[in-house]
Amino acid sequence: xxQFVPKREPHASRSGVFAVVPAFNEASTIGDVVRNTLxxxxxxxxxxxxxxxxxxxxxxxxxxxxxRHPINLGQGAAIQTGxxxxxxxxxxxxxxxDADGQHEPDQINLMMESMAAAHADVALGSRFKGEAINxxxxxxxxxxxxxxxxxxxxxxxxxxxHNGFRMFSAAAARQLxxxxxxxxxxxxxxxxxxxxxxxxxxxPVTVRYTDYSHAKGQSNLDSVNILLDLIMSWLRK
Amino acid sequence: xxxxxxxxxxxxxxxxxxxxxxxSRILCTAIVTLTLTGIVFVWEQQASTRIAHMLGVxxxxxxxxxxxxxxxxxxxxxxxLRIKQLQEQFTELCRAFSLAHPLRVEAPREAGQTxxxxxxxxxxxxxxx
Numbered sequence: 023x024x025q026f027v028p029k030r031e032p033h034a035s036r037s038g039v040f041a042v043v044p045a046f047n048e049a050s051t052i053g054d055v056v057r058n059t060l061x062x063x064x065x066x067x068x069x070x071x072x073x074x075x076x077x078x079x080x081x082x083x084x085x086x087x088x089x090r091h092p093i094n095l096g097q098g099a100a101i102q103t104g105x106x107x108x109x110x111x112x113x114x115x116x117x118x119x120d121a122d123g124q125h126e127p128d129q130i131n132l133m134m135e136s137m138a139a140a141h142a143d144v145a146l147g148s149r150f151k152g153e154a155i156n157x158x159x160x161x162x163x164x165x166x167x168x169x170x171x172x173x174x175x176x177x178x179x180x181x182x183x184h185n186g187f188r189m190f191s192a193a194a195a196r197q198l199x200x201x202x203x204x205x206x207x208x209x210x211x212x213x214x215x216x217x218x219x220x221x222x223x224x225x226p227v228t229v230r231y232t233d234y235s236h237a238k239g240q241s242n243l244d245s246v247n248i249l250l251d252l253i254m255s256w257l258r259k
Numbered sequence: 260x261x262x263x264x265x266x267x268x269x270x271x272x273x274x275x276x277x278x279x280x281x282x283s284r285i286l287c288t289a290i291v292t293l294t295l296t297g298i299v300f301v302w303e304q305q306a307s308t309r310i311a312h313m314l315g316v317x318x319x320x321x322x323x324x325x326x327x328x329x330x331x332x333x334x335x336x337x338x339x340l341r342i343k344q345l346q347e348q349f350t351e352l353c354r355a356f357s358l359a360h361p362l363r364v365e366a367p368r369e370a371g372q373t374x375x376x377x378x379x380x381x382x383x384x385x386x387x388x
Contacts, residue, residue: 069357078362088362092353103354107361203350254343257283257336 038114042104098207147187
């Protein structure tokens with residue numbers, strides 16, 4: 023099920039499709055991300071994680087609705103806030119993507135079609151089945167190690183474990199509770215998918231690295247923080 | 260006399276461990292094991308020397324020191340878990356606050372109204388949907 027690549031089918035309906043975009047100080051890119059994403063979804067929800075550069079204003083002007091955290095909580099917390107808001111507003115499908123413009127919103131339709139064709143509740147974007155443009159060599163190695171770690175700890179046969187481009191059905195979004203506030207949420211989502219036996223499909227997507235996304239994105243050293251966060255969460259079990 | 264004082268102090272560790280059961284069974288078990296070992300060593304001081312020799316440690320006092328370090332490490336982890344729990348509660352509070360005040364740009368309500376006339380609304384103001 024997780025290797026499925028569908029044939030192109032008629033354009034999927036945007037109705038009930040919400041995009042959740044966590045953003046922290048992304049005023050320079052969020053406008054374009056919102057406008058491009060609105061071509062493929064009904065509503066875009068930007069979670070402004072206490073930005074100080076006017077991200078919320080730019081997102082609002084571009085047509086998004088904005089939920090603003092009073093303090094910076096982290097990307098995982100922002101995504102969960104966006105999912106909770108979208109479900110309350112009647113979303114049927116929720117797609118998450120990054121605010122730095124490294125994902126291509128045109129591929130949302132491909133995700134929907136892949137989910138429908140595979141009868142899956144979650145679509146996970148994979149840059150290693152698709153394209154990772156301008157990815158650094160060290161970043162590629164770190165991400166591959168993360169995939170290996172995820173396979174060992176969850177048993178899921180995935181090719182990309184830390185891709186922020188995902189889609190959930192409303193039922194799956196209700197099941198998956200993100201408790202990791204920061205970057206460990208990506209591993210947590212996969213753990214939840216494995217533990218709750220949620221059906222998923224991997225979809226080849228493009229991730230475009232730019233100087234901006236390299237500067238704004240995770241550093242390779244963040245993988246140590248992610249590992250520590252995961253160890254702490256295992257200790258609580 | 261000192262035996263009773265140390266036993267009382269270590270017993271507090273046992274009470275703490277029982278309270279930690281819900282947060283982490285692994286930590287609870289570790290604290291109970293280390294604390295009970297400490298109580299045994301307080302009353303059977305020769306035992307610590309014998310066990311130290313078995314484990315390749317020179318003196319019983321050194322072994323007790325190592326166990327103390329281990330207890331401290333476990334307690335630090337336990338405190339980190341408590342902080343994590345508080346952080347989760349804090350996150351829920353912030354989330355509830357944020358979700359009560361989503362921002363939207365209201366669509367123009369009448370023909371001829373321009374985009375400039377639209378305004379940002381918050382559900383908390385009673386103006387949103």
